[in-house]
Amino acid sequence: MQINKAEFRCSSEKISQVPKDDLRDIAFIGRSNVGKSSLINMLTGHKALAKVSSTPGKTRLINHFRINDSWYLVDLPGYGYARVSKSKRGEFSKIILDYILKCEKMHFLFVLVDSRLEPQAIDMRFIEMLGENGIPFGIIFTKGDKLSAAQLKKSVERYSAALAEQWEELPPMFRSSSARGTGREEILDYIEKCL
Ligand code: GTP
Ligand code: MG
Numbered sequence: 001m002q003i004n005k006a007e008f009r010c011s012s013e014k015i016s017q018v019p020k021d022d023l024r025d026i027a028f029i030g031r032s033n034v035g036k037s038s039l040i041n042m043l044t045g046h047k048a049l050a051k052v053s054s055t056p057g058k059t060r061l062i063n064h065f066r067i068n069d070s071w072y073l074v075d076l077p078g079y080g081y082a083r084v085s086k087s088k089r090g091e092f093s094k095i096i097l098d099y100i101l102k103c104e105k106m107h108f109l110f111v112l113v114d115s116r117l118e119p120q121a122i123d124m125r126f127i128e129m130l131g132e133n134g135i136p137f138g139i140i141f142t143k144g145d146k147l148s149a150a151q152l153k154k155s156v157e158r159y160s161a162a163l164a165e166q167w168e169e170l171p172p173m174f175r176s177s178s179a180r181g182t183g184r185e186e187i188l189d190y191i192e193k194c195l
Helices: 036-044 094-102 121-132 149-164 184-194
Strands: 006-012 024-030 062-067 071-075 106-114 137-142 173-175
Touching: 024 036, 024 094, 036 062, 036 071, 036 137, 036 184, 094 106, 106 121, 106 184, 121 137, 137 149, 149 173, 173 184
Parallel strands: 024 071, 024 106, 106 137, 137 173
Antiparallel strands: 006 062, 062 071
């Protein structure tokens, strides 16, 4: 898929505020600082569509970006950010759960995981929750430029083994680097098939 047009549409602090049209949402989520906003900028070819920050917890709202006037790319708040107050955090915040479980626009969810890390308990719990609720999802390994090809392969295998304990069939998985533009075509082609 080519992206010819990408524009910020709105930020929502609850799901009653998301756009009320029938365009489908493809959403991105993951632990704080995993590289969601950077990936969104890389996919859309815009340097600063989504705000990138070295301070974790930057994205607190549901951000809708309208792509090619035909679908929305959605930047969700990160989970697992300890410095957000307990009441707001829970394990996964209300805004995240409401959006994922109740928003009818939500069509497919990409869960981003840092390719440098071993499978994180919070990511595994999040993925388990998606499975229990029948939410369609895929996994994107981020920051691949920080690993050698062999290390990256090992990391994907580690995740596959951990997921195989919970799942009969593995979800689609993509390797990416926003710094190098890796994974762009594969992810956009997959989105095109989903829509
Ligand atoms: P929050 O919105 O705060 O939850 O973070 P986020 O998941 O949107 O992460 P963001 O894109 O803001 O990136 C966090 C940090 O990781 C920034 O310092 C980025 O420059 C860095 N980063 C993101 N993607 C990559 C990547 O592919 N390679 C490298 N080397 N650094 C990256
Ligand atoms: Mg962000």
